[in-house]
Amino acid sequence: MKPPLPPPSPYYRNYATLREIETRLKSIKNIEKITKTMKIVASTRMGKAQRAIAASRVYTEGDYEFFGVSETKAPEEQEKTLIIAITSDKGLCGSIHSSIAKTARRKLAEIPNADVVTIGDKIKVQLLRTNAQNVVLSFNGIGKEAPSFYESSLIADEIAKLGKYDRVEVLYNKFMSSVAFEPTYVDAFTAESIDASTKLSTFEVDEESGSTSGLAQYSLANTILAAMSEGYASEIAARRNAMDNASNNAGDMINKYSILYNRTRQAVITNELVDIITGASSLG
Known part of the structure; x- marks a missing residue:
């Protein structure tokens, strides 16, 4: 019968702890590199996003x-x-x-029978959890690049196929500054609302030719483009700030783990020296 194995030396545990700390430290440093890179990418895209806002506001x-x-x-x-x-x-x-999802839920609490069109997978996933019965149409592939009128016009065409609505409201994140955004509603007027305008006769609009219907659809595409541009800039700014905070947090964790690693390493060396001195003393 083999004798039982001796209990593990405390130094083995120290070495294991050192390896664990070193592994954790490397992973945090890698995360810091990623977050810093993502912050730089977001910063370079910010100018393009602001130019997209300026271009869309001309039409709105x-x-x-x-x-x-x-x-x-x-x-x-x-x-x-x-x-x-x-x-x-x-x-x-x-x-x-999540701020857009919360605002949409509050609106649906006021108007439970309202239909919802989601643009972007993030709002779609969040609303399907609580208000799946209201979601009638969804779009994805949004936010990879700055939005264009071609993209918004295609979305407006698909929305027009849903039928007529008494009121259409567009919910988006309005770009306030590089550190602030605000969930905002804006009306997209229907053809019936335009026809009912009290001073529509100020303009040369041929109501019988259906030009108000085309105007309403064109205005909806403009509104969607402006909302997507504002949301895109808000998202880029928010991502830049989030990656900046993540990089700072990673830096703090690196400092803490570096101190822990050095103290643990010093303790291991001290214990080894004590063993060597004790062994030498016992032999003498």
């Missing part, structure tokens, strides 16, 4: 001027309402997507 300002002069208003009685909620497919950008 024209829409707002037209609707302001013609005194177009959303109908007070809303039997059928459509909410277009806009995020993107990407994460790692803080609470920017």
Whole structure:
């Protein structure tokens, strides 16, 4: 019968601890490199996102001027309402997507029978958990690049196939600054709302030719483009800030683990020296 194995030496545990600390330290350093790289990428995209906002606002300002002069208003009685909620497919950008989901849920609590169109996988996943019965159409592949009018017009065409709504509201993250965004609703006026404008006669609009319907669809595409541009810039800024915070946290953890590693290593060396001196003394 073999004798039982002796208990492991405490130094083996120290060595194991050193290896664990060293492995953890390497992984944190790798994470810090990734987060710093993602921060740099987000910073380089910020200028492009702001230019996309400036370009989209040119068209939306024209829409707002037209609707302001013609005194177009959303109908007070809303039997059928459509909410277009806009995020993107990407994460790692803080609470920017969940804030849109919370705002949409509050709106659905007020209007339980409203239909929802989701643009972006993030808002789709969150709303399907709580309000799956309201989601009627979804789009993905959003947020990889700065949005274009071609993209928003295709989305508007698919939304038009859903039928007529009394009111259409677009929910998006409005870009306030590089460190702030705000979930915002904006009305996308329907053809019926435009026809009911009190001062529509100010403009030369041929109502019989259906031009108001085309105008409503064009305005919806402009509104979606502006909302996507604002949301894209807000997401880039939020991701840059999130990666900056993650890099700072990783740096703090690296400092703590470096101190722990050095102290543990010193303790192992001290214990080995004590063993050597004790063994030499016993032989003498």
